[in-house]
Amino acid sequence: MRNKNKLLIAQLDEKLILFKEAEKILVPSKGWINTIRTSLNMTREQLGMKLNLTKGGIQKIEEREATGQITLNKLKDAGRALNMKFIYGFVPEDGTIENLINLKAEKLARKIVLRTNQNMKLEDQAISEKKIEESINDLADELKREMSKSLWD
Incomplete structure (x- = not known):
C-alpha cells in the first residue's frame, strides 16, 4: 500500500476498533x-x-x-x-481493514498464480510448491502496494 493509503487505513482501523465491542451487542427482537x-x-x-x-x-x-x-x-x-445518541458504523468481519486487504490480496494472488501455473503445467513448465508460494506472496504484496481495484471484484 502506498504511504497515504496505508495511513488512511490505519486511521480508519483506529476509529473502527471502537465498534469492535459493539458487535457483541444483540439487537433486541422488538x-x-x-x-x-x-x-x-x-x-x-x-x-x-x-x-x-x-x-x-x-x-x-x-x-x-x-x-x-x-x-x-x-x-x-x-x-x-429518548435523550440518547444514535451511533452508526461498520465492523470489519476480519478484525481490521488491513486484514481484509491482506486476505483479498492473498486470495487474488493465489488465483492468478495457480491459473498461470496450470497453463505452465500444460506446457510442461510447472514450478515447485515453494516457488508458487513465493510468487503468491510477492504478487499479494504488489497488489496491496498498488491497492489494486481488482481486489474487490
Whole structure:
C-alpha cells in the first residue's frame, strides 16, 4: 500500500476498533426504540409528543425498526427524543481493514498464480510448491502496494 493509503487505513482501523465491542451487542427482537421506551416506562403517547407523532405513528416506527425498514434519520430522531445518541458504523468481519486487504490480496494472488501455473503445467513448465508460494506472496504484496481495484471484484 502506498504511504497515504496505508495511513488512511490505519486511521480508519483506529476509529473502527471502537465498534469492535459493539458487535457483541444483540439487537433486541422488538428493536431498540421499543426496548428503551418500555424500559423507561414511557408510553407511545409520551414518545409521540416528543416526535410530533401519534401513538400509531410510534408503533409503526417501532415495527419498522424491528423489521429493518426504518431510515437512519428516523433512528436519529428517536434517539434524540429518548435523550440518547444514535451511533452508526461498520465492523470489519476480519478484525481490521488491513486484514481484509491482506486476505483479498492473498486470495487474488493465489488465483492468478495457480491459473498461470496450470497453463505452465500444460506446457510442461510447472514450478515447485515453494516457488508458487513465493510468487503468491510477492504478487499479494504488489497488489496491496498498488491497492489494486481488482481486489474487490
